[in-house]
Amino acid sequence: MSITTGTTGTGTPTTSLEVERAEARTAHNYHPLPVVLAHGEGAWMTDVDGKRFLDLLAGYSALNFGHSHPRLLATAHAQLDKLTLTSRAFIHDEFADFCAALGDLCGKELVLPMNTGAEAVETAIKVSRKWGYEVKGVPADQARIVVATGNFHGRTTTIVGFSDDPDARDGFGPFAPGFDMVQYGDLAALEAAITPDTVAVLIEPIQGEGGVIIPPEGYLRDVREICTRENVLFAADEIQAGLGRTGRTFACDHEGVVPDLYILGKALGGGIVPVSAVVGNRDVLGVLKPGQHGSTFGGNPLACAVGHEVVQMLATGELQDRATELGEILRERLAALVGNGVVSFRTRGLWAGVDIDPAIGTGRQVCERLMERGVLAKDTHGSTIRLAPPLVISEEDLHWGLDQLAAVLS
Structure with missing residues (x-):
């Protein structure tokens, strides 16, 4: 797979360089996607090369309120x-x-x-x-x-x-x-x-x-x-x-x-x-x-x-209500993908586990394809990906992110 890169003052690809540096001095207890993030606001993050990514993981729900609230x-x-x-x-x-x-x-x-x-x-x-x-x-x-x-x-x-x-x-x-x-x-x-x-x-x-x-x-x-x-x-x-x-x-x-x-x-x-x-x-x-x-x-x-x-x-309950409302959109969009790259899924509020058709690829491969299209998610147990957008994500951005999922599964 390709990695979006920029260059340092010496012409070295920035993302590639940072990934290489991290791998060289870090115990390998994680297998992160090869993206190097530098800034976040709301539901979006920007990498060291200036490419923006929609965050559909929210730090495993640690970022329920988004980045830099x-x-x-x-x-x-x-x-x-x-x-x-x-x-x-x-x-x-x-x-x-x-x-x-x-x-x-x-x-x-x-x-x-x-x-x-x-x-x-x-x-x-x-x-x-x-x-x-x-x-x-x-x-x-x-x-x-x-x-x-x-x-x-x-x-x-x-x-x-x-x-x-x-x-x-x-x-x-x-x-x-x-x-x-x-x-x-x-x-x-x-x-x-x-x-x-x-x-x-x-x-x-x-x-x-x-x-x-x-x-x-x-x-x-x-x-x-x-x-x-x-x-x-x-x-x-x-x-x-x-x-x-x-x-x-x-x-x-x-x-x-x-x-x-x-x-x-x-x-x-x-x-x-x-x-x-x-x-x-x-x-x-x-x-x-x-x-x-x-x-x-x-x-x-x-x-x-x-x-x-x-x-x-x-x-106040406002964020809980928002998770319910946006969660209904998430559920409806995922339901439309069953039989089209998705075997099954489970949602509760703005949280989903999506089981990918093995013929399409592993969960990791789907997350890599999403990354290429500017969306960040995380796989688990081989064929499943988890979606947990920040509760502050806009309806428009949620639809866009799910459009990218549909695209990589087609």
């Missing part, structure tokens, strides 16, 4: 001039407002801020185990957590230990015990896996990395009912699905379900700083005592200022 940038700039880090050894003046606003958005009492999504998942695991020992009365070191096939909760050694993705898991053992995997969406299997030592069910309400996999209608409601009946915590990983992406504030909202723990990240940092959090009530998060868990950067002033602004933007 003026409200978020203004908040970040203002905070940069004041205070950026104190550690949690001290309290800063942005902390209480952020925690209160996020707690209110979730309808919960307490917030535990962290940085990355994986840190938030690890936090939820620790909290669930401690709650199991101190509140439920599970014998020491016997706590078990039910997880689902096809999950993606992060890449720490604990988390990949309960992944069934060979790329994520193989070569990184030995793994922590205490996890029971059941088929995603299979309620009977989940119920059968619960024992007196089970402390939590940890699932994604929609599996993003799996290809936007949506469980059967009523599944989340039944999981909530089972967890309540069996005195087990329901921990919902809303890191990708939450904060407006699906047309609701949380994906659990589509079934009127409130988990015991919300696990949040990605969009919470507004595409500016890594911000994550675990949100729950005092009877669960209150099991942690000083010194038992923490993070130097978790809940730092810059993160709290940006995160608070994100929560205020979501509190």
